Amino acid sequence: MEVGIIGLPASGKTTLFATLTGQDAQPGFSGKVEVHRGVVQVPDARLDRLTDIFNPRKKVPATIQYIEVGGMDSDSKGFDAQFLQVLKNTAVLCVLIRAFDSETYPHPLGSVDPQRDIAMVDSEFLLSDMAIVEGRIERLEKQVKKAKDEALEKELALMKHCYGFLEQEIPLREAGLSPDEKRILRGYQFLTLKPLVLVLNLAEEDIAKEAEILAKIPQRPSVTSVALCARAEQEISQLAEEDRNLFLEELGISEPAANKLIRASYELLGLISFFTVGEDECRAWNVQNxxxxxxxxxxxxxxxxxxxxxxxxxxxxxxxxxxxxxxxxxxxxxxxxxxxxxxxxxxxxxxxxxx
The missing domain is CATH 3.10.20.30 (Beta-grasp domain)
Structure with a gap:
């Protein structure tokens, strides 16, 4: 499973990526598409216990590949082809929303306003999908004029249906599409059709206000919100394992960032885990609920x-x-x-x- 990490400049994408993967990625401020990839093992105490019991040659946990993608500007120039290509195969989009002040790294828009930033990201997703749908409608209309084709006519009607929602600023994930319609659209990898995790990146002093801050974010279908302090969690992730829980508790962090995002991704995708066991290996697998x-x-x-x-x-x-x-x-x-x-x-x- 691939999860894309995106957000406006200076939102904390690279810090979160480093926290999740342990990789020392460097943040980019050039506006160019910079890509960092890292694979994370999904923690599962059940698999750990099964491994203790069966003592196999190998333990194989489920994994998630996180892809941090730079190049999302704050000046609404839209996404370029490379940015969209990197995100094409992601199952979930994880959007970093800045909710902290910093004199060292000021917000590119001059002030911290999570609701404004969420609306800006939504708008960019909608415009990106609209451009793809418009282009496809134009090509399909030319094709169906040349020769009658039931499949193409069905796709054309669906594209026009989708355009109507996008024109009203309604994401495709909220359009009530049927499984068959989603299957037809699968190849286009529309951003507004992908499940979304909004990650509010807090200041350390606001960790205790997590529930209060999340309550201000409107609930939407196939969108979930989590709050964390990426900088604090990155520092804690570099500690010895036996010290991590102590510092998490002192800061009032009930659950590590990795666990929050994995759980949110699984819930959005409707994934469950099953196991195979034996002398050769104990392994966790993911499948749709x-x-x-x-x-x-x-x-x-x-x-x-x-x-x-x-x-x-x-x-x-x-x-x-x-x-x-x-x-x-x-x-x-x-x-x-x-x-x-x-x-x-x-x-x-x-x-x-x-x-």
């Missing part, structure tokens, strides 16, 4: 989905209560499930297949 067993098998390997027969399933909680797989089987908690079984968060799966 509501996915059936064959789809989960396909996440592991396409052959497992193609040749799916049954899945041996035990929930993590039931396994821990039983103490072992054999004990879970004796208690009826380890069972066989078929193609219509919806995988649950925390399931431990062993796929039976034949190809």
């Amino acid at each position: 509501g996915a059936m067993a064959p789809e989960a098998a396909g996440v592991i390997h396409s052959d497992l989905e193609r040749g799916f027969i049954r899945a041996e399933v035990v929930h993590y909680d039931d396994f821990m209560a039983a103490g072992s797989l054999s004990a879970a089987r004796d208690k009826g908690k380890l069972r066989l499930e078929g193609k219509t079984y919806p995988v649950k968060d925390g399931d431990i799966l062993n796929i039976r297949f034949n190809v």
Whole structure:
């Protein structure tokens, strides 16, 4: 899963990226598209415990790739092609919104106003998508005039439908699009269709006001807001592990930034985790909530989905209560499930297949 980190200059993007990934990236103030990439392991105490029990050769947690992208200006020049190309494959956009004052790094617009900055980012997203939709409508109209094509006519009607929402400054994520319509639009990777995490970057003295500050941000579909102090969390992330919790507690930080953003991303995307265990490896996998067993098998390997027969399933909680797989089987908690079984968060799966 890829998560894009963007924001206006001096909002704290690079500081947050360094906090999440441990990489010493340097902030850019040139307005050029600068890209930093880093992979973060998703912490999961359940996987840690399973690894302790099975003692495999390898532990493989789920991962998130964070992509920090510079080049978003405060003068509303729009996004260039390189900026959009980098963000194309991201599943979630994480937008840094500055909520702190600094004489050293003044806000490029001269004052700190989170609501104004959110509106500016929204406007840039809308304009970017409108430009793409306009261009596509123009090409489709030429194509359908030359030859009747039901698929192209359907896409043209959808594009005009989308343009109507964008023209009214309504993001496509709020347009009530059907799964089939989203499938048609998938290749365009519209920014206003992507789930959004608004990250309010606070001053250290405002950490205790987190809930109060977040309450001022309007709630919207497929958008969630979190608040953190990127600078303080970066400093804490550089401490020895045994000291981190102490400093987090002293500052009143209930949850590290990495955990907040991972949880927000999972919730927006509707992702759950399941596990495979054994002597070779214990591994965490992600799948859409509501996915059936064959789809989960396909996440592991396409052959497992193609040749799916049954899945041996035990929930993590039931396994821990039983103490072992054999004990879970004796208690009826380890069972066989078929193609219509919806995988649950925390399931431990062993796929039976034949190809």
